[in-house]
Amino acid sequence: MVDQVRRFNRVVTQHVGALNERYLARSHSLGEARVLWEIGAEGCDMRSLRVRLGLDSGYLSRLLGTLASAGLIAAGTSERDRRIRTVRLTRSGLAERGILDERSDVLAHALLEQLSDEQRVRLCAAMGEVERLITAAGVAVGISDPAHPEARQCIRAYFAELNRRFDAGFDPSVSISAEDDELAPPAGVLVLARLRGRTVGCGALKFHGDGRADVKRMWVAETARGLGVGRRILADLERRAAVAGAWTLCLETNRTLVEAIGLYRSAGYREVARFSNEPYAHHWFEKHLVGTPPSTS
Amino acid sequence: MVDQVRRFNRVVTQHVGALNERYLARSHSLGEARVLWEIGAEGCDMRSLRVRLGLDSGYLSRLLGTLASAGLIAAGTSERDRRIRTVRLTRSGLAERGILDERSDVLAHALLEQLSDEQRVRLCAAMGEVERLITAAGVAVGISDPAHPEARQCIRAYFAELNRRFDAGFDPSVSISAEDDELAPPAGVLVLARLRGRTVGCGALKFHGDGRADVKRMWVAETARGLGVGRRILADLERRAAVAGAWTLCLETNRTLVEAIGLYRSAGYREVARFSNEPYAHHWFEKHLVGTPPSTS
DNA sequence: TCCATTCTCTGACTCTAGTCAGAGATATTC
């Protein structure tokens, strides 16, 4: 398997990587082209640009300077925070970006047209699979303070989705509580799943102290579904539960959350009789952990 | 499809490409690491190194200089041609190369271990598919002079394989002739398939002048099988035949060449009665081309 | 209000990658 990955890396970097970037950049430097592309049609602030591209602030400043003096971008100042500068593409910047776009198409075409129809279909399917799985491998699950803005936003998105999907909407104050202090050690734990800096899911535990813990706040952002993020969050929670000495996990869920129910079933959760009076729940599940907890990787 | 390819390129270059090379190089510059790797365990001459890596001779000379002064490689002079310099890895050069090797393994592991067993299997399968198809797309089929060393070597390899596979060996002088002048315009045509500078297959036409042409010298190197090279060569020959006004293609083949027979059948060749007295043949095929020849891409 | 922090910008660097022209040694061809 390792060999396969290495062979793949080799072939792909030679045929797609270097070639690609060099070719696309052509009239600009590589850095300029990357920035031009990353700014996007709607513009963005310099800070997020720096984070997304992982550039030094001085370097980025200079890159933007040359792009601005070439008339491709217009810089401005954020209204909310006047330290932050915003950039957007000018008309000619958009045109330039269109050219990059087109070149990218040409390059993709050049690859595809060497193949038969059947090979093309197979290539695209395999590329989709590789892309999805590499993205999945980029997801990192880690503990977070429930009060952190990131965590707050994630929980908010979770509530918003529940409100959208539940037949009668969702009001957290009616539901069983899971406040900040209940989801922070030692009472509980909150984990977030991150993908390239963006939060794409969460999950939490509430320890009961009697060897039992509730699984709460299980959620995956729509953009990250199908990557196995939910399964990873759940596995992470189970590991943490076992470490904390909670060998029985309990959870309740609403009948409209079919993916979640599927996940719980396939992860070994057994449906049990109602054990709480959560007003939004239709199903109650339980799982007894066994064996020693695997080490945290 | 184009979008799929572009998304793939994006994800892969970000996650595999840049990261990979930078990480692997670490203690050396990227160029040095590439050279160190490409020299290989047996050493090679500087010229082929230059061609394979596509480097300027001055630049390569300097890279080798630094590697030599670091004691990683030893330079020498070719015995056959004293202009040509050879390089080989020293003991510590081999060790250094081993480190690069190991890092590559570590990197591959890091990717795999983020995934579940099932995902891992799927990723490897998809990577294999992408790798194979991208390699296949890199194959270029083009016309060649039969007297060119490359063509000669290819035909020689073809004969060697026939000799290995035919029950009673193969002696070209007994077989129906296909000499240089018969395979060069206007009497015929020889095409070679090339993959990254290496010849990986051939095929030829012998025009009869009555709207018929023989397909000869169909061969694909073992290292390049399963990439659809044979099919591409055949399609290329058919295009050339049609352009030259030969609308019926004929060929004979030996019963041991099962892949070739499969290819002919699936490409629309119909088995017909013996039409030649080729001593090594067991099967005779024919195909009538229809429609206008597609443009040469 | 003051102090620490955040954000961008500027100057001064380093290192890599790569190009170009030409010199000198060696082969090949006529």
Add this chain to the structure above:
DNA sequence: GAATATCTCTGACTAGAGTCAGAGAATGGA
């Protein structure tokens, strides 16, 4: 044997990519 070609090496460049330190403006918290 002379002319031409091939191969490597050296010197002199350029441009890109990126780092580091610090200045100045703006903001947020005690």
